[in-house]
Amino acid sequence: MVFTLSSYLARIGIPQNTSLNPSVDTLKKIMNAHMRSISFENMDVVQGNPISISPDEVFEKLVTRGRGGYCFEQNTLLKSALVALQFNEPAPLLCRVRWGKAPDQITPFTHMCLSVDLGEEGTFLADVGFAGTNSMDPIDLSPSCPPQAKPEGVFRTVSKSNYRYLEVQDRSDPSQYRALYCWNDVTPAEQPDLEQSNWFSFTYPQARFTSQFFAARIAKNENERHHILNDEYVVRNMAGEVTTKRKIKDLDDLLSLITTKFDLTLPTDTMSLDKFLTKS
Numbered sequence: 001m002v003f004t005l006s007s008y009l010a011r012i013g014i015p016q017n018t019s020l021n022p023s024v025d026t027l028k029k030i031m032n033a034h035m036r037s038i039s040f041e042n043m044d045v046v047q048g049n050p051i052s053i054s055p056d057e058v059f060e061k062l063v064t065r066g067r068g069g070y071c072f073e074q075n076t077l078l079k080s081a082l083v084a085l086q087f088n089e090p091a092p093l094l095c096r097v098r099w100g101k102a103p104d105q106i107t108p109f110t111h112m113c114l115s116v117d118l119g120e121e122g123t124f125l126a127d128v129g130f131a132g133t134n135s136m137d138p139i140d141l142s143p144s145c146p147p148q149a150k151p152e153g154v155f156r157t158v159s160k161s162n163y164r165y166l167e168v169q170d171r172s173d174p175s176q177y178r179a180l181y182c183w184n185d186v187t188p189a190e191q192p193d194l195e196q197s198n199w200f201s202f203t204y205p206q207a208r209f210t211s212q213f214f215a216a217r218i219a220k221n222e223n224e225r226h227h228i229l230n231d232e233y234v235v236r237n238m239a240g241e242v243t244t245k246r247k248i249k250d251l252d253d254l255l256s257l258i259t260t261k262f263d264l265t266l267p268t269d270t271m272s273l274d275k276f277l278t279k280s
Helices: 005-011 024-037 055-064 071-084 191-203 251-260
Strands: 091-097 109-117 123-126 148-150 153-160 163-169 177-184 214-218 224-229 232-237 242-247
Touching (some): 005 055, 005 071, 024 071, 024 123, 055 071, 071 123, 071 191, 109 191, 224 251
Antiparallel strands (some): 091 177, 109 123, 148 153, 153 163, 163 177, 214 224, 232 242
């Protein structure tokens, strides 16, 4: 199914008559609406299904069928939307995840985000698919840009050994920054690179999304982030403070959370979605 801008805007709750000229304000509006409407989830991976990053198949899944997806799907859809809105075609970035990793740990390229060239306004990082700690707003990639205060925290980018790092300020120690991910600042990602990294992410037994159930969403009308990790449901406010935390009781409880808190359409077969629940 070919990308249709009107259907995408309806999916993310933006009225059709909204002015959406190519600008940083429009990019911010689209990213905010997208992340509040299309949940991050890996149900297909948990069920052993392949993940396509063909733009048409991504559109059919995330828009037409009301599903969510992980970074390769989410940011492929965002790229299609920006092209349809007459933005300069965004450049995909392949990233090594650094969040929660030891400084000397070498990680594979398992995350995708976008670099968006807005001409005189500058170049911005756009990412609707990191799920846990990324900014809902675009990140200015100007080398001289100071740390940027966003709803989720203070962000900055730094360059080290041909890599550009996205970092967020540590909430308990403002003098420290923690890296989320990094990308090669010299060689751009090509489509075969994206396909290979996506394939690794949904097939490799020790990859993050083959070894756990994950869902995340920013509440549409509240400043809360909802998460499922395996058998645990957690809600955090934008300051990162946990406001709700409980165990998921069984498959019925999980399916209820998926449809009500994450606003997702369930796959036709749901029986294997309890794979990572603690069995009593």
